[in-house]
Amino acid sequence: MKNIVVLGSTGSIGKNTLEVARNLKDKFRVIGLSSNSRWELLSEQIEEFKPRYVALNNSQLAGKIKSSFPDNQVKILTGNNCLEEIVLHEEVDVVVSAVVGAVGLPAAIATVQQGKTLALANKESLVMAGHIVMSLAKKNQILPVDSEHSAIFQSLQSGKRSEIKRVIITASGGPFYDLPADKLPDVSPAQALKHPTWQMGQKITIDSATLMNKALEIIEARWLFDLNVEQIDVVIHPQSIIHSMVEFCDGSVIAQMGMPDMKVPIQYALTYPERMSLSVQPLNLSSIGSLTFKKPDMEKFPALRLGYQAAREGGTMGATLNAANEVAVQAFLNGQIKFTEIASSVEKVINNHHYIKNPCLEDILSADAWARQETKKCLM
Ligand SMILES: NC(=O)c1ccc[n+]([C@@H]2O[C@H](COP(=O)([O-])OP(=O)(O)OC[C@H]3O[C@@H](n4cnc5c(N)ncnc54)[C@H](OP(=O)(O)O)[C@@H]3O)[C@@H](O)[C@H]2O)c1
Structure with a gap:
């Protein structure tokens, strides 16, 4: 029996993962779930899987979950580091990282550092900091979820x-x-x-x-x-x-x-x-x-x-490309820019960025923050 945590359990990959876990109940126990905004669906998942831990970065929504599960059956983690905190629990064997975007990187690093298996859908973690994540991982510790990989x-x-x-x-x-x-x-x-x-x-x-x-x-x-x-x-x-x-x-x-x-x-x-x-x-x-x-x-x-x-x-190019793209995609979804401006704005930002060849994690996070600001400026 393996204990799994599903980060991003309310998303498309997260829901498919829970369906797999539901069919393999004798092999996997879901002990952790996380979401960002869809707290009602998260509540249903808590009801069904009875995890020990739940992470929800929004403290107001976390409060709603707490009031639905009053008798401390489940420990609710909240705040900016809640995804990392949930994977650190000793009894976790496998982490399925199914969150979208750069927010998945710290939890991916924490998972491999702790020697736990990382089933990785969140490709952004490797796009941003592949050299760091892979240097921490043993052979086959990271198992790809992306269908191509x-x-x-x-x-x-x-x-x-x-x-x-x-x-x-x-x-x-x-x-x-x-x-x-x-x-x-x-x-x-x-x-x-x-x-x-x-x-x-x-x-x-x-x-x-x-x-x-x-x-x-x-x-x-x-x-x-x-x-x-x-x-x-x-x-x-x-x-x-x-x-x-x-x-x-x-x-x-x-x-x-x-x-x-x-x-x-x-x-x-x-x-x-x-x-x-x-x-x-x-x-x-x-x-x-x-x-x-x-x-x-x-x-x-x-x-x-x-x-x-x-x-x-x-170097920092992957993190810059990823962050610029996240901002540009959101702007397109909000109706602020044209479809073709997604790639053209990303190109402008990556060509303006101060490239670092062998970045540490701090350099990567700075490149990510810079690219987000720069893309917003470029789209104004
Ligand atoms: N969908 C696929 O078929 C597929 C295939 C291959 C790879 N992937 C990769 O898998 C990852 C997830 O994709 P998806 O399609 O499942 O996305 P999705 O349906 O949008 O789900 C994303 C999940 O991440 C959570 N989330 C969003 N923003 C967050 C934040 N700031 N902090 C914490 N959690 C956050 C969402 O919570 P809420 O629901 O509460 O908003 C949701 O649970 C992506 O990296 C994607 O590239 C997906």
């Missing part, structure tokens, strides 16, 4: 690290891949939130539409699998059936496939190195008919080019 992780089991030629990350292309470039400035947040193949939280759905999600995934893969940027290719694959591939030195390409369902990579991260049965829609290739592939268009979707740039330069 889970596919690479699974494909890598067919060969040795020294035999890898390259990895090929697939991208659905999002809802606008075939839209003429001159129509992109006019797409609305509602249109951008309609992803063709995956049901996800708002921020990653917008990132999928700009291809910034793929940019973040290039940086994530670079750190997670210790690759040179030149070993990472991206291919547009609109059906999202092949979740990614690894090409080995003998020309063999191993792919991991399946219907798009995040429960698959979540469960594999939790049960690794074993596989356990899971009720998912079976892959029926003859009914799908064809799997198609295209070269990514980096002129129409410049975010992808920025991802390669940030992955190559390393």
